[in-house]
Structures are given as structure tokens and as C-alpha cells.
Amino acid sequence: MSRHDNPSPLLGRRDVLRIGGFTVATATVISACGEHERGEVGRVGAVPTTIRLPDARTTNVALLRTASSLERSIINVYSQVIGNSDLLDPKYDDMATRFMQDHAGHAELFDQLTTDAGGTAWTCGNPKIDDVIINPIMKRITVGAEATAGAAAIEPSEDPHRDVLNFLHGLESLAGATYQSLVALFSDPTPRAEAMTVGARAARHAALLALTINPDRPGGLVNFADAVNAEPGSPPTTVAPPTTLQNIANQATGGSAVPTPTPTPTAQTEIPTVTAIPSQFGGLGAIQLVVGRGDENGTRLKINLETPSLNSFVFEYMTPSC
Amino acid sequence: MSISKGFFVDNDVTEPAPADNANLRRRLLGIGLGGAAVSLLPSLIGRANATTTTTATSATTAVTTTTAPPKRPSDDDVTLLGFAQSVELAARDLYDVALGSDDFDDNERAVLATIRESHDAYVAALSALLGRQAPQVANAVVEDLTASFGGDGPSVLQAAYQLESVAVATHIDILRELQGTDGASLIASILIVEARHGTVLAHLNGATALDDLLVNTEAGALTPAEG
Numbered sequence: 001m002s003r004h005d006n007p008s009p010l011l012g013r014r015d016v017l018r019i020g021g022f023t024v025a026t027a028t029v030i031s032a033c034g035e036h037e038r039g040e041v042g043r044v045g046a047v048p049t050t051i052r053l054p055d056a057r058t059t060n061v062a063l064l065r066t067a068s069s070l071e072r073s074i075i076n077v078y079s080q081v082i083g084n085s086d087l088l089d090p091k092y093d094d095m096a097t098r099f100m101q102d103h104a105g106h107a108e109l110f111d112q113l114t115t116d117a118g119g120t121a122w123t124c125g126n127p128k129i130d131d132v133i134i135n136p137i138m139k140r141i142t143v144g145a146e147a148t149a150g151a152a153a154i155e156p157s158e159d160p161h162r163d164v165l166n167f168l169h170g171l172e173s174l175a176g177a178t179y180q181s182l183v184a185l186f187s188d189p190t191p192r193a194e195a196m197t198v199g200a201r202a203a204r205h206a207a208l209l210a211l212t213i214n215p216d217r218p219g220g221l222v223n224f225a226d227a228v229n230a231e232p233g234s235p236p237t238t239v240a241p242p243t244t245l246q247n248i249a250n251q252a253t254g255g256s257a258v259p260t261p262t263p264t265p266t267a268q269t270e271i272p273t274v275t276a277i278p279s280q281f282g283g284l285g286a287i288q289l290v291v292g293r294g295d296e297n298g299t300r301l302k303i304n305l306e307t308p309s310l311n312s313f314v315f316e317y318m319t320p321s322c
Numbered sequence: 323m324s325i326s327k328g329f330f331v332d333n334d335v336t337e338p339a340p341a342d343n344a345n346l347r348r349r350l351l352g353i354g355l356g357g358a359a360v361s362l363l364p365s366l367i368g369r370a371n372a373t374t375t376t377t378a379t380s381a382t383t384a385v386t387t388t389t390a391p392p393k394r395p396s397d398d399d400v401t402l403l404g405f406a407q408s409v410e411l412a413a414r415d416l417y418d419v420a421l422g423s424d425d426f427d428d429n430e431r432a433v434l435a436t437i438r439e440s441h442d443a444y445v446a447a448l449s450a451l452l453g454r455q456a457p458q459v460a461n462a463v464v465e466d467l468t469a470s471f472g473g474d475g476p477s478v479l480q481a482a483y484q485l486e487s488v489a490v491a492t493h494i495d496i497l498r499e500l501q502g503t504d505g506a507s508l509i510a511s512i513l514i515v516e517a518r519h520g521t522v523l524a525h526l527n528g529a530t531a532l533d534d535l536l537v538n539t540e541a542g543a544l545t546p547a548e549g
Contacts, residue, residue: 098532176514179514180510183497183506192498192500196494200517203515205536211521211522218428218429218432222436223436226436276521280443281511
């Protein structure tokens, strides 16, 4: 009997194992190379489903809500200092109250524009600006800073009146710059014009505060360099140095900017002077604010006030929590 | 058993083998392809589903996304920005008239000269934006206000205060119509400083009321038709 009489079976155990292994391996490779949901990493095993972050779109509504939030953050600062003679000289209460009323009207205007644009009005302050700018500055002025492992505690400001006025000036300047910056972001001309109507008022607030803070003339009126460039042949007789320590609480000197008497052994960080007309064009750069008492090295708190951007816009998915 | 017999036997045995091996290979390939097809099926179904989802998302996006405004000035913008330049030219010329007077102290002169330079810079900036389409002609308001700017110090300061308010109101009206963001941004950067001019001029002129210092009542805007 030849071997033809007893042919091997078509598929032996080894063949079945080979086929099975080949099929599994092929399926694994093809599955691995297969299309997953776009933008998601393939996963193995059972894991909880991740929650997608909401879309943060810079729409007109988001910008208008941001404007509302900025107005309310500024109102919150005015409400803390008006009537508090430790923070604001009572002779400025009327002016500050007027400014706060203006901001309340602006907030209502932006609320209405938000609603008209189909959005939900934002009725709180700006969370980011409150956390990063307003609260730290107010704390540094009124409380100081706690001691840390590497630094001694810092006492409250030695001149809260000066710091509060400078802070208000910075906020008003920030508001004007913010509305100027929003002009390029709005997709529609109408909110641009409304924003700049408010921006013009904020700029006038800032100018009036600068005239109050800096009694130098013409230094408190116009930028010194601009004044010299305008009339090179006859420079102003009263010249404010570009950076001085302001001592507006010192009525004996008329609150003028004077060199530091330096009764303390450590020189304190100089506080930038302010000017009613600081430049020919409205600027969008950071506004540097220096407040509070200096630390053991004399370094005061420096904060750059910057116009709201993607990290401080009040997007449509956000809900107020005040 | 001779070798040749064995050879033949082997031939006999191995002769049909290629046919079996060929069948086996075909079957193996068939099974492999079948397995591959089965394994691809869920993936293909998933892709079909994913395609549907993506389409739906895109449709939603298309509904909510707003059209980005143009950057460069449109034809209508050019007319409006040219008008703005004519107003700035008029302001510069009027301050030139004011600075011809000796009725100002050093501070007042410094402020007026600085504001004059600012208006000149606005003219230049608008020229840069418009190029050859810039009109380079002063608005007719110059003729109306020249007498006011040639008076005594307080009246000049008052006239300048009014002029700055007119400029702010005019630029805000222009902003309501501008489509291009380049022009709108420039106008915004101009008017926010002109707003400050008014407060400083009021202060220089001795104003103490907040309504005056804050220019509570903005002057009427100039319009291209009037110009």
C-alpha cells in the first residue's frame, strides 16, 4: 500500500493552529492600523470616558460679556475704597462715586448689547482679573504680605492713598485700552462704536485721575518728551523727571513728585509717574503698576495690567458664580 | 529497492503533493483574507460612523461661526477715512492759528503744541493707511472756527475743548460704519487720546465741574455731507 492510499488530512492540528494564529495576528495588526476617532488616542481596556472641554470661541457675545465683567470688577474696587478714608482721601469721594456710576451705566450698556446679540449677560466681575490683579493688589495695599520660608513679612502700604489713586488710574487706563483692543476683534461695526464710546469715557477718567495724582506742570498734563518734541526751541520750564517717587499725601510739598527723603535705610522701588496725555496714540502695551510697601530689599509689588485676552475672556460657556 | 525505484516512488508520492500544497496555500490565503475582512468590518463601520459625526459637527460649526471682518479698508471705508483725515488736518491748522497767539503761559503752550503735533501725527497715519487715496485737504470747519482759535487764551481753550469733542464724536460715528479692522483700529487709537485732550483742556481753562472735565455732553459729529 502506497502512501497514496492514506492521504494526510486536509487540515491538521498544526495547520489549524497556524491559521488561527495568522488570523489573530492579522486582525491585530489591521485593527491597530485602523482608523480611530479622529483626535483621540486609542485606548486598551475599559476606562472612563473623558469629558471634552467646551469650545472657547471668541464671539461678539464673549467680548461683550468680557466688557461687562471688566466694568463690574472696576466697580468692585470703587465700592471698596469710597467712604473708606484709610484708602481714599474723602475729598475724592465725589469724583470716585461719579466714576463708579459711569461704570455701572457702562455695565448695563454691555449687558443690553450682549442680550441683543443673543447671549446671556455676565453680571459678575472678571474672574481672572479679580484673581490675578485686583485681589493681590488690594491685599498688598491693605494687609501686606505674609512671611514665607525665604522672605520676611511685608507690612501694609505706607501710603494707601497714593497706591489706591494709582491703582484706580491703572484700572481706568486698562479699561480704555481694553475697549480699544476689542475694536479689532468685534466682527460688527456697531459694538466697536459702543465700546469706544465707553472707552473714551474711561480715558477721561484716567486723565482726570492723572491730573489729580501728578500736580507737576506740564508733566502731569502731557508726556514730557512729546512736549519737548512739539516745541524744541522752548522746552517746558517745569520738568518732571521720568521716574520719581510721588508723595501725594505730603501736602507740605503740594504732593509734588520729589526726590526720596530716604528716611529708611533701604531705597524703595520707584513709582512711575502718570500723565493725563501719555502718548499721541492710544497704546495697548502693559500698564505697569507699582504699589505697596517694599520688602526687605525695598522691592514693591509690580504688576503689569494687560488688556483681556484668551485667558481672561468671559466665553459663552462660562456661568457666573458671584 | 533501487534508488531509481525509490525515486519513482518518491515521484509517485510527491507528484500529487504540489496540488495539495497549492490548495492549502489558497485556503490559507482565503482564510487569512476572510479574517482580515472580518477584522476590518468593525473598523470600517466605525469609520462610517465617525464620518457621519464629523459631518454633523461641521454643520454645527458652520452655523455658529461668524464671518471674519476684512482687514484692509473697503471702498466705502476709504471715503470715511479720508473724511477723518480732513478733520484732523483742520484741527492741526486750527492749533497753528492758536499757537500764533502770545496769550498763553508755558504750560498752556506746551499742551497746545503737543496736541497740535498729535493731530499732525493722525494726519500722517491716515495718509499711510490710505496712500494715494488720502485727500490731504482740510475740512471746511477750519473756516468756521478760525476766528475762535484766534481769540484770547480762555476762548481759544474753550474752542479747542469743543473741537476735540467734535473730533471724538465724528470718529465714533465713523467707527459705526467702517468695515475694515485696520482703519477701525487706527481711528480707535486716535479718538481715545482725543478724549483725554478734552479733559486736559478743560482743566487748563479752570473747569472744576465733573460734567465739564469728563465732557459729559459730547459735541455733534461732523459728517462727510457737511464736510
